[in-house]
Amino acid sequence: MSKKRRISIKAVPMSLVLEDSNSKSYLCNIMDTPGHVNFSDEMTAALRLADGAVLFVDAAEGVMVNTERAIRHAIQERLPLVVVINKVDRLITELKLPPKDAYHKLRHTIEVINNHITAVSSTAGNVQVIDPAAGNVCFAGATAGWSFTLQSFAKLYLKLHGIPFDADNLQLVFGRYVLSFRYEGFQKKPPASGGERSFVQFVLEPLYKIYSQVIGEHKKSVEATLAELGVTLPNAAYKLMLGLC
Template sequence: MRYRDTRIDEQERRISIKAIPISLVLEDSNSKSYLCNIMDTPGHVNFSDEMTAALRLADGAVLIVDAAEGVMVNTERAIRHAIQERLPIVVVINKVDGLITELKLPPKDAYHKLRHTLEIINNHISAASSVAGGVQVIDPAAGNVCFASATAGWSFTLQSFAKLYLKLHGIPFDANKFASRLWGDSYYHSFSLFLNPYTRFTVK
């Protein structure tokens, strides 16, 4: 069921054409609820005027990027308009599962593709901010990047993944410190377990 595609032509073409406002009560990892008023806008470049108008009303922008396709023309336009409106940006990299099931990438290559996508986004933000001022950095360690698969029904940030992992395995460790090791030039070193049982990650 595509609740947001209310028009017949949207349902037939399976794309969003007009912006649709929705209100959701969302719960964070600490079980605190928030009422979020969301303006869902089309991602197709032919309907970018809907996105531009919605940004005038927004307090922040959630930028959804296809993990396989990466940054497209309309993505650049969305970044530029969000920076002009001085809105904080949160990036959702969707269809992460497609890197494995469709592109057949091994974990290392999938990581480098995700990292390259974020580098391109940061380059566009930096270029747009040179005019508007106030450069924002998109970084998973900062909590403003979410990895998702809409079709599979899951999403996570490094912080939420770290909290879930530590809770499931009953490990008494700081979730934020663990999350900071889940991205970047860090790797698992089994020999470090013999040296220090609490040091499981070594920075290159």
């Protein structure tokens, strides 16, 4: 039954050699634990062995019962916590939320997680809350094979457009700020002519653009957009991409 439902009931260990941003390799021993609440004992046992925890949260469904349990156990074990908000593509393809609403959905999920962290931290000691600007929040679409942090997206803009970007301003990208080209900086209030929040403008809208072009099966449009990002794909990849739509 578990195979038919595509759920795992046992923790699966694996060892991967991963590189950091300085091209230095590390051997990482990872325990992939079940996400279903009925098998949370596997997760609890794995946390006792771990040096850190990566928590996956469905962008569409948000924080579930087992998510709360995972947060509580990770904090009680005093483990550094990284959150991956996965299936962001569901906000686009299934829920069909506008970019502005998708931003509020993501922000609400982070706020709920931080509320649980704060509640548990009152008894377990001081624990750093999660914040995209701190680099402990990742946004992903696992089925399409992409993920990013604010830091990686900022580096992408820096690489493509040569825009100098202060890392301290990353909090402004996800926060309640709008980039004003007139005043050459971030503002809390949008200009009179209007404007989207920076995360919507510089992250979500380009992501939505790519998905709309792929779903619309316009290969030339997809090629042009990816070329702007410095991405090239073989013809076989385009056929596979457009064939899945």
